[in-house]
Amino acid sequence: MSVDLSSIALIAGNGIYPETFVTAARKAGVGRLVAAAFQNETKPELAGQVDAIEWFRVGQLGKMIAFLKRQNICQAVMVGQIAPKNLFDLRPDFRTLLMLARLKKRNAETLFGGIADEMAKDGITLLPATTFLEHLMPVAGHVAGPPIKKRRWEDAQYGFSIAKESSRLDIGQTVVVKNGTVLAVEAFEGTNEAVKRGGSLGRGGATMVKVAKPNQDMRFDVPVIGPDTIRNASAAGVDVIAVEAGMTLLLGFDELQKECKTLKISVVALT
Numbered sequence: 001m002s003v004d005l006s007s008i009a010l011i012a013g014n015g016i017y018p019e020t021f022v023t024a025a026r027k028a029g030v031g032r033l034v035a036a037a038f039q040n041e042t043k044p045e046l047a048g049q050v051d052a053i054e055w056f057r058v059g060q061l062g063k064m065i066a067f068l069k070r071q072n073i074c075q076a077v078m079v080g081q082i083a084p085k086n087l088f089d090l091r092p093d094f095r096t097l098l099m100l101a102r103l104k105k106r107n108a109e110t111l112f113g114g115i116a117d118e119m120a121k122d123g124i125t126l127l128p129a130t131t132f133l134e135h136l137m138p139v140a141g142h143v144a145g146p147p148i149k150k151r152r153w154e155d156a157q158y159g160f161s162i163a164k165e166s167s168r169l170d171i172g173q174t175v176v177v178k179n180g181t182v183l184a185v186e187a188f189e190g191t192n193e194a195v196k197r198g199g200s201l202g203r204g205g206a207t208m209v210k211v212a213k214p215n216q217d218m219r220f221d222v223p224v225i226g227p228d229t230i231r232n233a234s235a236a237g238v239d240v241i242a243v244e245a246g247m248t249l250l251l252g253f254d255e256l257q258k259e260c261k262t263l264k265i266s267v268v269a270l271t
Contacts, residue, residue, distance in 0.1 A: 003131060007032035009073040009124075010050065011064075013080025014041045016226055020251050021079040022049045024132035034071045036064045041082055058082055061115060062095030065122050076119065077127045078112065078220045107170050109213070112220035128218040133249055140245040143267040145260030148240055152207060153268070155180065156242035159209030160270050167213040173223060174210045176238065178202040192232050199236025207240040208233055209270075212247035225267070226251035230259040238265075245269035 008025060012018040012035050025033060035046055035053040047053045054067045068076065092100060099114045100106070116126040130137065142148075148156075159177040162185070167173040172186030176198025183206060184198030191210065199206050210223050225243060233241055243250075248269070250256060260267060 003127060004075055005029050005031060007034065007071075007073060007075075008127070009034040009036060009068050009071065009076040010046075011036045011076055011078045012042045012046055013038065013078070013082045014043070015080050015224075015228070016251050017080035017224060017249075018042065018046050019049060020136075021077060021131075021133065022046070028132045030132075034068070034073055036067060036076075038082065042080065057091060059092040059096050061099065061118060062093045065095070065119060065124065068119075068124055069122055073124060075125050075127055077131050078129050081224070105170075108221050109170065109217065113217065116219060126219045129220055129222045130218055130249060136249050136251065136253065137246055138243065138248065138250055138269040140269050140271045143243075143250070143269050144257045145266035146264055148266045148268060151179075152240050152266070155207040156209060156240060156268060156270060159207055160211060160242060160244070163209045163211040164214065167211055170213075173213060174208060176202065176206050176208050178206045191229075195233055195238055196236045199233070199238045202237055204237040204239070206236075206238045207242060208238045209242045210248065211244040216247060223248040224251060225249075225256070227255040227259050230256055230263060230265050230267075234259075234263040234265055240266045240268070242268050242270055245271045 008030050010018055022033060033050045035050040037053055037055050038058055039055055052071055056064050099118055103110050103114055119126055155177050158180055159175050162182055163175045166185050174186035174191045174194055175182055176184040176195060183201045184194045186194035195208050212223050
């Protein structure tokens, strides 16, 4: 997909994803960056990094599209997560209500897909969430932290197969395993809570596996880990994190490596 470098909009969620995208987009030569930000999600500091910004409640789709049109935006990128509870506890405007009425089921994929379809009606193309960030997607093998032993590779590969099936069923993209046993499968609670639950059951030495969905739509909900993932895993008793090679973004990589070394967390990538 060709990218027009004159102007791009960020639909900015939480975490360091939006600022990482801004840095990469500026480096790629994007002339103007506009941000649609969300109350209680997007970092306020983003305002100082973009050329224009407006704040919305989750669910104000019509208002957001109107803002992007006023800014003459034809391309946008979804960067950063929205807390699951906010996705499903919407105070929708009229356009969002119409979109929701057309959805046969409501999960992250259908909601984001519906948003993309509504934007397309107004001439706004949603670009892949990995735009300008392809260099942050690891190849297969050891990524960071201490090397792991054969048994832990086996756990990672087992968890990978389970996570692929779980994500195919639209349940979740993360699992926690130990010694060939599934301790937790991510569902509505989100990755952090699933890791906390699985880690407590494993009582140390557990493996977290995060994968892309089969036929992953790269415009949204792409797997991401960062320094906070490492810290949360360590606190939960997880010391190996396996991700899908070529499909997962590693944000804040320098800090991620430092945390892996300090906390003795290993990160590997599988296919």
